[in-house]
Each structure stands twice: as C-alpha cells, then as structure tokens.
Amino acid sequence: MSRGAARQPPRGARSQGQGPRAGSRLxxxxxxxxxxxxxxxxxxxxxxxxxxxxxxxxxxxxxxxAALWLALDSARLLDAELEESATLTVYLAHQVDEAQAGRIDEAIAAHEGVARTRLITAAEGMAEFQQALGLADALGRLDDNPLPASVVVTPVDPAPEAVRELAESLQDMTGVDEVRLDLAWLERLRHLAELGSRVALALGVLFGLGVLLVVGNTIRLAVESRRREIEVVMLIGATHAFVRRPFLYSGAWYGLGGGLLAWGLLGLGSEWLAAPVSALAASYGATFRLPQLGAAGSATLLICSTLLGWLGAWIAVSRHLAEIRPR
Known part of the structure; x- marks a missing residue:
C-alpha cells in the first residue's frame, strides 16, 4: 500500500466534514x-x-x-340559476281527456332525461289564463275550452343540446301535439359569458404587462442610483445572483403592496355598490348580492401581484446587469 493511500482519511470522516460545511452554507x-x-x-x-x-x-x-372577473362570476351564478329554471312545455292533443293526460304525464316523468313534471289540465289552464288576462266573464261564455292540457317538464341536463334531444324524443310520444322550448335567451347568455371571459383574460394580460413595466421602470431607477455600489461588489467577485437579490425582493414588496391595495379597493367598491345593487334586484322581486373574493381569490390576487412584481424586477435587473462592466 502506498503512502498516499495510507494518508487518505476514511470515507465516513470525509462525508461527515462535508455535512457541516453544506449546512453552514445553507x-x-x-x-x-x-x-x-x-x-x-x-x-x-x-x-x-x-x-x-x-x-x-x-x-x-x-x-x-379582478373586478371584471368578479362580475363574470356573478353572471355565471345567474346563468346557473337560470339553467335550473329552464323548462319545456309539452302540449297534448285536444282529444286527450284528463285520464289520458295523467297517463301521458306518468310516461313523461319516467323518461331518463326528465327530472320532474307538472301536469296542467285544460280546466286549470283556462283558469290561469282567465286570471292572467282578467277576462273571466268573456271567456266563461265559451261553449268549449279551446286550451289543451299541457305538461311542464324540467330536464335533468339543462344544456341546450340535451334539452333539444329531450324535446325531439318527447315529440314522438302518442298524444303529444307539440313540444315548445325557448333556448335563445340561454344561448345568448352563454355567448355573452364566453365573450366576457375572453375580455377579462385579455385585460388581465395587458394590465399584467403594465405591472411589469411599472415595477421594471422603478427597479431600473434603483439600479442606476446604486450603479457604483454594484460595480464595487462585482469587482470583489460578487455574482449576478448576489447583486440581483435585493432588487428582486424590492419588486416582490412592490407587488405585494399593490396586491394589498387592490384587495382593499375591491372590498371598498363592493361595499359601496352593495346597497344600490340590492335595491335594484329587489325592484325586480329578486335577491342578489355582489360576489366577494373570498380566501382563495384573495390569495390568488396577492400571489399573482407578488410574482408580477418579482418578474418585473428580474427582467429589469438582468437587462441592466448585462450593461454594467466594473472598471
């Protein structure tokens, strides 16, 4: 065995020495x-x-x-409520009596795509029609009831395609004269929601770039004001990561502060608009409240703002460090 091999320390002792050094560096x-x-x-x-x-x-x-996204959330909630109230009306043939109408109603209720049904007989339909128009005396003089019995159907799946398929299958049933549905308003609402989502995404990207520019310009000025200090530390061997670190934290602080201010402004705006929005909804006989960010939305806003500030600082510092040459 050579002397060099005899002088080598044991492998375990070498790893034990490297462990404390790695821990101290960390x-x-x-x-x-x-x-x-x-x-x-x-x-x-x-x-x-x-x-x-x-x-x-x-x-x-x-x-x-963020405000536009909250408005879209409220529109999606309203869309879900409207979908739950989406129904189609099955008008029965005039020659169908009440007993046959009851059997047809049971057959429709047994359909796999039907959640629930409500049978309106011809007499009940005439009574509702008289009450709605206030023409009880005039309509009471008619010899025969011209209104057919009908079944109001609530589908399991309120999607327009599923409702159309359900209407086509119910149209073929015996005793059914016509199936009427109106999905134009639901499709328009969905198209508006899709358009709003794309507009919100486009605005989010544009304003995100605006945040990058604001933070980048601020950090650029900070780098220029500390140019001599940066040149000195780079002369003594500082890496770009070492020089970049304080500016990255500054960008993150700017982003976090901006996110907190945005969160506060959204909360104040929601409280300011809550009363008139509730009054407007009450005038239509409905209850509606403006959506809030919540814990998940607030965390998302703060994380995105902090990351945007950090990214803007990283872009600005990296660009200017490449131009700085120690002399």
Missing amino acids: RAWGRHHRAMSLDSARRLLRHPVGSLLTMLAIAIALVLP
Whole structure:
C-alpha cells in the first residue's frame, strides 16, 4: 500500500466534514436572503410617498381585471340559476281527456332525461289564463275550452343540446301535439359569458404587462442610483445572483403592496355598490348580492401581484446587469 493511500482519511470522516460545511452554507444563504428582504423593505419605507404611488399604480392595474372577473362570476351564478329554471312545455292533443293526460304525464316523468313534471289540465289552464288576462266573464261564455292540457317538464341536463334531444324524443310520444322550448335567451347568455371571459383574460394580460413595466421602470431607477455600489461588489467577485437579490425582493414588496391595495379597493367598491345593487334586484322581486373574493381569490390576487412584481424586477435587473462592466 502506498503512502498516499495510507494518508487518505476514511470515507465516513470525509462525508461527515462535508455535512457541516453544506449546512453552514445553507444557513448563510438563508441569513443573506433574510437580510436582503429586510433591507429592501427598509429602503422602500425611507421613501414612503414614492413607494405608495408605485404600489397604487400596480393596484389600479390589478383592480380592473379582478373586478371584471368578479362580475363574470356573478353572471355565471345567474346563468346557473337560470339553467335550473329552464323548462319545456309539452302540449297534448285536444282529444286527450284528463285520464289520458295523467297517463301521458306518468310516461313523461319516467323518461331518463326528465327530472320532474307538472301536469296542467285544460280546466286549470283556462283558469290561469282567465286570471292572467282578467277576462273571466268573456271567456266563461265559451261553449268549449279551446286550451289543451299541457305538461311542464324540467330536464335533468339543462344544456341546450340535451334539452333539444329531450324535446325531439318527447315529440314522438302518442298524444303529444307539440313540444315548445325557448333556448335563445340561454344561448345568448352563454355567448355573452364566453365573450366576457375572453375580455377579462385579455385585460388581465395587458394590465399584467403594465405591472411589469411599472415595477421594471422603478427597479431600473434603483439600479442606476446604486450603479457604483454594484460595480464595487462585482469587482470583489460578487455574482449576478448576489447583486440581483435585493432588487428582486424590492419588486416582490412592490407587488405585494399593490396586491394589498387592490384587495382593499375591491372590498371598498363592493361595499359601496352593495346597497344600490340590492335595491335594484329587489325592484325586480329578486335577491342578489355582489360576489366577494373570498380566501382563495384573495390569495390568488396577492400571489399573482407578488410574482408580477418579482418578474418585473428580474427582467429589469438582468437587462441592466448585462450593461454594467466594473472598471
């Protein structure tokens, strides 16, 4: 055995020495991140007016797409309520009597695509018609009831395609004269909801780019103001990641502050509009409340704003670090 081989330390001792060194490097890395985050926060607090204006610009850019998305959520809730109330009316032939109408109603209720049914006899239909028009005396003089019996059907699946298939299958039943349904309003509402979703997505992308520009311009000015300091630390061997770190934390703080302001503005706007919206809904005999962000929506807003601030800072710092050459 050679002397070099005899002098080599045991493998276990070598790994034990590397473990503490790796742990100390990890602790140092964590301490530096904590120090940079606190230092960047203190730098923002030294200029409260400028920092607040930057955060307010970010908040305004975030409020508009978030408010539109909340409006779309309320439209989707209304769409779901309207779908639940979607029905079709099956008009029976005039020669069908009440006993036959009852059997047809039972056959329709047994259909797999039908959730529930309500039979309206010819006499009940005439009574409702007289009450609605206020022509009880005039219609009471008729010898025969011209109105047929009908069955109001609530489908299991309120989708327009499924309702059309159900109407076609009910049309072929014996004793059925006509099946009437009106899905035009539901299709229009769905088209409007799809259009609103695309508009909200487009606005979100555009205003997200606006946030990147606001944060990027602010961080660019901060980099220029600390150019000499950056050149000095790069001369002594600092990496780009080391130099970039405090500016990334500044961008994240800007984004988080803008997200908190946007969250507050959305809450204030919702409270401000709650009373007139409730009054308008009550005038139509309905109850409606503006949707809130909730815990998941608030977390999504804050995470997106923080990531946008971080990304804007990363783009600005990376671009300007490539231009800085230590002298």
